[in-house]
Amino acid sequence: MKVYLNPGHGDDDPGACGFGRREADDVLKVALDVGPIMRANGLEVAYTRTTNGGTDAHMVNYVPRVNQEGCDFFVSFHRNASGVGASGYETCVYANQGYAKEFADRMNCGMEALGYTNRGTKIRTDLYVLNSTDMPAALIELGFIDNEYDNKLFVDRYDDMINLIARSILETLDVPAGVDTPVPDASPKPLDSGQTYSGEFDPSVQRLQHVLNTGSGAGLLEDGIAGPITYSALQQFTVNDGDDGELIRWVQDRLNILGYEAGDEDGYAGPITMWAIARFQEHCGLGVGYLGGTDWYRMIES
Ligand SMILES: [Zn+2]
Known part of the structure; x- marks a missing residue:
C-alpha cells in the first residue's frame, strides 16, 4: 500500500x-x-x-x-x-x-x-x-x-x-495499525528547564549574541557563553526556506563549522542551506523542517 x-x-x-x-x-x-x-x-x-x-x-x-x-x-x-x-x-x-x-x-x-x-x-x-x-x-x-x-x-x-x-x-487502508505508535520526536519543541549548558566560551556563540543584539535588540551579554538567556532569546527565531539576514549568515557559519556544508555564508536560506539544516536535524534525531526550538540548543551544544 x-x-x-x-x-x-x-x-x-x-x-x-x-x-x-x-x-x-x-x-x-x-x-x-x-x-x-x-x-x-x-x-x-x-x-x-x-x-x-x-x-x-x-x-x-x-x-x-x-x-x-x-x-x-x-x-x-x-x-x-x-x-x-x-x-x-x-x-x-x-x-x-x-x-x-x-x-x-x-x-x-x-x-x-x-x-x-x-x-x-x-x-x-x-x-x-x-x-x-x-x-x-x-x-x-x-x-x-x-x-x-x-x-x-x-x-x-x-x-x-x-x-x-x-x-x-x-x-x-486496513493496514494493521500501530495505534500506539509513538510520534517520533519530530518537531522542534521549546526548551524545558532540564537542559544543561556547557558554560564554555565559544567565539561563534559570541558572534551569535552580537547578531541577536544588533538585529533585534536582545540585550544579551556578549560573553560567548550560551545559557538559558541566550537560548530563550533564540526561541522567537526560526529559519525557513527563503529567509535572509545576519542570523542566517550565522547559521550557515555554524553549520559549516559543524561540517554540514551550508555553502557560502551569503545570509540567504536557499536550497543548499536548507539541505544542510535538514542533514543536521536528521543527524541529531530532530524533526526535519524549518530550524527553530530545540534545534538551536543542539546546534550550539553538539
Ligand atoms: Zn490551503
Whole structure:
C-alpha cells in the first residue's frame, strides 16, 4: 500500500496566514511528522514536497506525477482562514464514498474529540487536487490559522493530531495499525528547564549574541557563553526556506563549522542551506523542517 502526502501551498504561495503562522509551514511540518508513522507501519510514503521551495510545490507539476506513479490514497494537508473568526476542522472530498468517506468520518470525529468544532465533510468538486487525482483523495483543513483558539489547539494537541491523522489513514487502508505508535520526536519543541549548558566560551556563540543584539535588540551579554538567556532569546527565531539576514549568515557559519556544508555564508536560506539544516536535524534525531526550538540548543551544544 502506498500513500501520497501533499502539504498544500509552498514556494511563492504561503497559503493562509494568521498570528505569525503560515499555512505552508504548518502543513509541511504535519505531513513530515505523519510520514514516518506510516512507514513504521509498513506503508509506502511519498511526498509532493519536503521543503518550502521549488517547483514541487505547484499542483500542475505534482498532480500528473502522482497520477503517473500511482498510489492507494492521496491526502492533502491544509489550514483554513476566514477573515471573520470562523473556527473548526473539516474534511473535503470529491465524493463522499470509499476511502475518502472512511477517512473523513474518522478525522471529523477525532478532531472533534481534540476540541475542534466539527464542520463535517464538504463535497468539493472544484478543488484541483481532488478532481484531478486518479486515486481516492481527501483534503484536510486543520483548523483556522486566523483563529486564536484553533491555533492554540494546533500547538497544544499537536502530537495527538499527528497520531490521529496517522491512525486514520492506516485504519482506512486496513493496514494493521500501530495505534500506539509513538510520534517520533519530530518537531522542534521549546526548551524545558532540564537542559544543561556547557558554560564554555565559544567565539561563534559570541558572534551569535552580537547578531541577536544588533538585529533585534536582545540585550544579551556578549560573553560567548550560551545559557538559558541566550537560548530563550533564540526561541522567537526560526529559519525557513527563503529567509535572509545576519542570523542566517550565522547559521550557515555554524553549520559549516559543524561540517554540514551550508555553502557560502551569503545570509540567504536557499536550497543548499536548507539541505544542510535538514542533514543536521536528521543527524541529531530532530524533526526535519524549518530550524527553530530545540534545534538551536543542539546546534550550539553538539
Ligand atoms: Zn490551503
